[in-house]
Amino acid sequence: MFEKRPSEEWIAAVRQSAKDKTNRRFLNDSIHYTKILAETMIRPATQSVDIYSGSLDRTCYEDAVVNVKCAVRILVDDLQAANWAKAGDNVTIKKAPRDMGEHFFIADGAAFRFELDHNKAMAIANFNEPEVCAELKRRFDAAWNA
Numbered sequence: 001m002f003e004k005r006p007s008e009e010w011i012a013a014v015r016q017s018a019k020d021k022t023n024r025r026f027l028n029d030s031i032h033y034t035k036i037l038a039e040t041m042i043r044p045a046t047q048s049v050d051i052y053s054g055s056l057d058r059t060c061y062e063d064a065v066v067n068v069k070c071a072v073r074i075l076v077d078d079l080q081a082a083n084w085a086k087a088g089d090n091v092t093i094k095k096a097p098r099d100m101g102e103h104f105f106i107a108d109g110a111a112f113r114f115e116l117d118h119n120k121a122m123a124i125a126n127f128n129e130p131e132v133c134a135e136l137k138r139r140f141d142a143a144w145n146a
Helices: 008-020 031-041 058-067 080-087 130-144
Strands: 025-028 048-053 071-076 091-095 104-107 111-117 122-126
Touching: 008 025, 008 031, 025 031, 031 058, 031 104, 031 111, 031 122, 048 058, 048 130, 058 080, 071 080, 071 130, 080 091, 104 130, 111 130
Parallel strands: 048 071, 071 091
Antiparallel strands: 025 122, 048 104, 104 111, 111 122
């Protein structure tokens, strides 16, 4: 189910969009896509990263989260499964106060990945859509401060 791998063209387009910070949506539907997006959105972040995840799959997030240079706030449904993320120097992790629905992450107030269907790892992502990030940040902050 989660074995679909991105094409070289998709990877090149994502890397170019990350470099140029273009407003272009990317569909993605496997953990392999998620890993690439996490590495191209989270790792280079300089201001802040907020992540809401069920268990923070180590395969997808480890390289990005442990090496990020800015503050990272993580809300998870399964705190025990996500304990590995505490290895990051700038990482604060909490159990989500409730199921927040779709999983997502935002980086530097402009880049995001938002799951449309968690069971299929189907999501949309964009490197420059601050309006969507503002709404996701509002939802994240409300849960973080609950």
